[in-house]
Amino acid sequence: xxxxxxxNIFHSKSIMLLIVAIVLxxxxxxxxxxxxxxxxxxxxxxxxxxxxxxDKPTHLQGKLVNVGAQTxxxxxxxxxxxxxIVSAQExxxxxxxxxxxxxxxxPENFSKNAATVLNLHPKxxxxxxxxxxxxxxxxxxxxxxxxxxxxxQIRANVTNAFASTLFEQVGNIGKQIGTAATGxxxxxxxxxxLDNGVNQYTVGVSKVHNGIQTMKVAASPLSSxxxxxxxxxxxxxxxTSQVANGLGQLQGNIPALSTGVNKLDDGSHQIKGxxxxxxxxxxxxxxxxxxxxxxxxxxxxxxLNQSVNFGNGSDPSLVSAVEQLYDGVGQxxxxxxxxxxxxxxxxxxxxPTKYGLAKGTEYITNKMLTLQKKVxxxxxxxxxxxxxxxxxxxxxKSNQATADKAMxxxxxxxxxxxxxxxxxxxxxxxxxxxxxxxxVLDNGKxxxxxxAKNPLGAMSKISAMSVLNLVVYNxxxxxxxxETGDPNGLQTAVGQFADGLSTMNVQLNPSAAxxxxxxxxxxxxxxxxxxxxxxxxxxxxxxKVYQQRGTLASGVQQLTDGLNSLNVKAPKLSSGVTQxxxxxxxxxxxxxxLNGQVPTLASGVNKLADGSKQVDTGAGQLSDGLNxxxxxxxxxxxGVNQLSDGTTQLTDNSGALTDGTSQLKDGSKKLADGLTDGxxxxxxxxLTKATAKMFAEPSKDVQKRMTxxxxxxxxxxxxxxxxxxxxxxxxxxxxxxxxxxxGYKSVAEWFKAKxxxxxxxxxxxxxxxxxxxxxxxxxxDHLAQFxxxxxxxxxxxxxxxxxxxxxxxxxxxxxALGLLTMSGSGGxxxxxxxSPLYETFQKFLPMTYAINGFRNAITSGIASATVAESxxxxxxxxxxxxxxxxxxxxxxxxxxxxxxTK
Numbered sequence: 001x002x003x004x005x006x007x008n009i010f011h012s013k014s015i016m017l018l019i020v021a022i023v024l025x026x027x028x029x030x031x032x033x034x035x036x037x038x039x040x041x042x043x044x045x046x047x048x049x050x051x052x053x054x055d056k057p058t059h060l061q062g063k064l065v066n067v068g069a070q071t072x073x074x075x076x077x078x079x080x081x082x083x084x085i086v087s088a089q090e091x092x093x094x095x096x097x098x099x100x101x102x103x104x105x106x107p108e109n110f111s112k113n114a115a116t117v118l119n120l121h122p123k124x125x126x127x128x129x130x131x132x133x134x135x136x137x138x139x140x141x142x143x144x145x146x147x148x149x150x151x152x153q154i155r156a157n158v159t160n161a162f163a164s165t166l167f168e169q170v171g172n173i174g175k176q177i178g179t180a181a182t183g184x185x186x187x188x189x190x191x192x193x194l195d196n197g198v199n200q201y202t203v204g205v206s207k208v209h210n211g212i213q214t215m216k217v218a219a220s221p222l223s224s225x226x227x228x229x230x231x232x233x234x235x236x237x238x239x240t241s242q243v244a245n246g247l248g249q250l251q252g253n254i255p256a257l258s259t260g261v262n263k264l265d266d267g268s269h270q271i272k273g274x275x276x277x278x279x280x281x282x283x284x285x286x287x288x289x290x291x292x293x294x295x296x297x298x299x300x301x302x303x304l305n306q307s308v309n310f311g312n313g314s315d316p317s318l319v320s321a322v323e324q325l326y327d328g329v330g331q332x333x334x335x336x337x338x339x340x341x342x343x344x345x346x347x348x349x350x351x352p353t354k355y356g357l358a359k360g361t362e363y364i365t366n367k368m369l370t371l372q373k374k375v376x377x378x379x380x381x382x383x384x385x386x387x388x389x390x391x392x393x394x395x396x397k398s399n400q401a402t403a404d405k406a407m408x409x410x411x412x413x414x415x416x417x418x419x420x421x422x423x424x425x426x427x428x429x430x431x432x433x434x435x436x437x438x439x440v441l442d443n444g445k446x447x448x449x450x451x452a453k454n455p456l457g458a459m460s461k462i463s464a465m466s467v468l469n470l471v472v473y474n475x476x477x478x479x480x481x482x483e484t485g486d487p488n489g490l491q492t493a494v495g496q497f498a499d500g501l502s503t504m505n506v507q508l509n510p511s512a513a514x515x516x517x518x519x520x521x522x523x524x525x526x527x528x529x530x531x532x533x534x535x536x537x538x539x540x541x542x543x544k545v546y547q548q549r550g551t552l553a554s555g556v557q558q559l560t561d562g563l564n565s566l567n568v569k570a571p572k573l574s575s576g577v578t579q580x581x582x583x584x585x586x587x588x589x590x591x592x593x594l595n596g597q598v599p600t601l602a603s604g605v606n607k608l609a610d611g612s613k614q615v616d617t618g619a620g621q622l623s624d625g626l627n628x629x630x631x632x633x634x635x636x637x638x639g640v641n642q643l644s645d646g647t648t649q650l651t652d653n654s655g656a657l658t659d660g661t662s663q664l665k666d667g668s669k670k671l672a673d674g675l676t677d678g679x680x681x682x683x684x685x686x687l688t689k690a691t692a693k694m695f696a697e698p699s700k701d702v703q704k705r706m707t708x709x710x711x712x713x714x715x716x717x718x719x720x721x722x723x724x725x726x727x728x729x730x731x732x733x734x735x736x737x738x739x740x741x742x743g744y745k746s747v748a749e750w751f752k753a754k755x756x757x758x759x760x761x762x763x764x765x766x767x768x769x770x771x772x773x774x775x776x777x778x779x780x781d782h783l784a785q786f787x788x789x790x791x792x793x794x795x796x797x798x799x800x801x802x803x804x805x806x807x808x809x810x811x812x813x814x815x816a817l818g819l820l821t822m823s824g825s826g827g828x829x830x831x832x833x834x835s836p837l838y839e840t841f842q843k844f845l846p847m848t849y850a851i852n853g854f855r856n857a858i859t860s861g862i863a864s865a866t867v868a869e870s871x872x873x874x875x876x877x878x879x880x881x882x883x884x885x886x887x888x889x890x891x892x893x894x895x896x897x898x899x900x901t902k
Contacts, residue, residue: 038713230630237623718854789853807888
């Protein structure tokens with residue numbers, strides 16, 4: 001059956017040509033794909049990148065900084081990408097027209113920001129680039145890598161420039177440190193001299209301090225002595241001034257003195273005459289003398305004292321009356337407060353029963369007005385109901401008459417005697433009830449006002465209407481009781497009561513308008529409050545009288561005692577007046593003698609006045625001098641004290657000063673030594689351009705390859721070779737009649753025929769693809785492994801696809817195509833970077849293991865365990881597929897036996 005299968009192939013030119021074409025597909029596909037993308041990264045110099053330089057140069061520490069121009073100069077020599085130095089307009093147009101993949105822009109402030117590295121707030125340099133990923137994503141990635149490298153170069157160049165500038169500054173600092181070291185040495189020498197001088201200074205300060213302290217002790221009594229001397233001088237000046245002024249006044253008043261003495265002499269004679277008259281009155285006879293008048297005044301004062309302090313019989317004393325009045329006012333005040341508390345109530349309470357009198361009256365008035373309105377409304381409603389009832393009675397009577405006539409006609413029409421008798425009897429009962437109802441309603445009309453006043457006497461007339469009329473009367477009548485004059489109608493009584501309450505409410509709670517019209521108008525609460533305030537004021541006034549009652553009684557008693565004493569001494573007064581009269585005679589005689597000596601007195605006073613003026617002038621000069629001396633003494637004392645305090649502080653701090661100069665001496669020496677050592681260290685550091693370059697580029701990456709993949713084509717070849725084989729195998733199974741029955745007698749015959757063709761085609765594909773790829777230059781590290789992996793994968797893929805084709809037909813080919821599709825991403829990207837779902841499926845796809853084998857065969861680097869695992873899995877896939885072909889062919893043959901025509 002195998003020969004027959006091959007015979008069919010050789011005798012069919014179409015199948016023969018198809019197989020030949022399919023066998024060549026893996027090589028053709030691999031060749032075309034790999035040559036088109038053999039080395040794309042080796043041609044990046046052709047990728048057009050536009051560069052726009054807006055940068056403006058600036059200066060840093062006196063040196064020109066032009067980062068933009070330096071960058072452009074380096075890009076002109078760089079061949080990694082196709083750099084095009086153009087204007088902004090040309091770059092924008094080129095990016096829009098797909099001429100450039102990327103536009104790199106160096107901004108205007110690029111160098112300016114680079115020069116801010118030594119500023120307090122440095123600004124970062126920003127290199128911007130704009131890409132068009134839609135034109136080609138890989139070119140965008142290349143552009144990003146190129147921009148990153150460009151940015152790294154710029155950072156290195158700028159850092160190099162910064163480092164060079166910084167090194168120059170360090171050199172300048174080293175020179176300045178040398179100068180500072182020389183100065184520090186001079187300072188150290190000077191501090192030694194300063195330390196010696198400070199020691200001598202402290203000894204002198206101690207001596208000055210001792211002398212000042214002695215002077216301070218001696219100057220202390222000076223202030224009080226000079227002050228006493230100044231005070232004495234001032235008092236002497238004031239005394240001499242007073243003496244001089246007094247003598248001057250005396251000198252000026254001598255004429256007046258003379259005149260006065262004359263008048264005094266005349267007056268003494270007049271006094272003598274007056275005293276003679278007084279003596280006559282004091283020592284006269286009867287009630288006209290002084291003694292009798294004092295006796296009467298004493299008697300009256302005794303009576304007043306009796307009334308004030310002791311009372312007369314049943315009449316209390318004035319003191320007791322004041323006490324009783326004060327107690328009564330206190331009780332009145334307490335009663336008023338209780339009255340105010342009881343009448344005020346709690347007007348803010350939610351319970352109206354707790355309101356005060358005024359608030360309660362207002363509340364009751366409002367409620368009464370509401371009741372009055374309700375009574376009026378009820379009276380109106382009763383009147384309306386009475387009218388409606390009367391109208392309904394009239395209508396009922398009219399309807400009854402009409403019904404009687406209709407019933408009579410109806411009864412007359414009944415022929416059955418018994419029925420007619422029954423209807424007449426029933427109608428009579430209805431008529432009787434209607435008549436009774438009418439009587440009840442109509443009887444009310446016969447009630448009079450007298451009946452309303454005496455309802456018990458009119459019981460026989462009472463009906464529904466009469467009761468209604470009586471109620472209306474009692475509520476609406478304007479009549480009054482002749483005995484008491486009270487209204488008989490409820491509406492009138494309620495109205496009068498409401499009017500009375502309203503009047504009372506207005507009096508207790510006057511409105512704001514009434515208060516504005518008459519400011520003295522007060523509400524009940526306000527009046528009670530004023531009454532309480534008045535009682536408080538009355539009590540306060542009486543309290544003062546009450547508190548002074550003892551003083552009044554004591555004063556009256558003292559006045560009484562004084563008059564009694566005066567009464568006792570009145571005789572002595574009389575005797576004294578007599579003696580005074582005698583003395584006035586002697587005074588008059590003496591004044592006559594004094595009047596004769598006044599001229600001599602005037603002459604002596606004039607001389608004394610002239611001498612006192614001279615003394616006063618000298619005393620003034622002495623006082624002024626002493627005052628000036630006294631005013632300067634405090635300043636002198638303060639100066640001595642300050643000088644003492646200062647020398648004390650100097651003495652106290654001399655130790656610290658000597659310690660400080662000693663520390664300064666030691667510190668200046670350390671400073672000089674440190675600066676000298678620092679200068680030597682700075683000079684020993686050799687900062688060159690190589691050092692600056694090291695700062696700019698402190699590290700460099702060195703790649704060491706475990707394996708070498710020469711180009712992108714060699715990297716892509718494992719995936720493309722496996723893919724081409726799988727595609728060709730799927731095409732073969734799709735076109736070759738794998739499920740056609742050519743008279744096979746058993747499953748084994750069918751299996752042998754198809755497996756033989758598939759194996760030969762797979763081997764042909766593998767050998768041709770592998771050999772021709774070697775011919776065109778594909779680099780291979782392991783030739784035998786390369787051929788072996790190509791053959792193994794071709795057989796495994798062929799057997800797997802044949803099994804699917806035999807088992808499921810077109811659906812199986814579709815499943816194989818799906819396995820091919822899912823294998824795509826795993827050969828191009830690392831498994832860790834693809835979708836997790838596809839990463840999981842990769843473990844079950846034959847291409848995954850074929851790619852691992854091809855990679856190791858072409859460029860090495862794949863672990864031996866991984867390669868061995870891949871070989872084993874591909875063998876397992878092939879064997880399992882072969883094993884599954886038997887049940888698939890068996891099922892297919894059974895299906896053909898059931899449906900022979902198909």
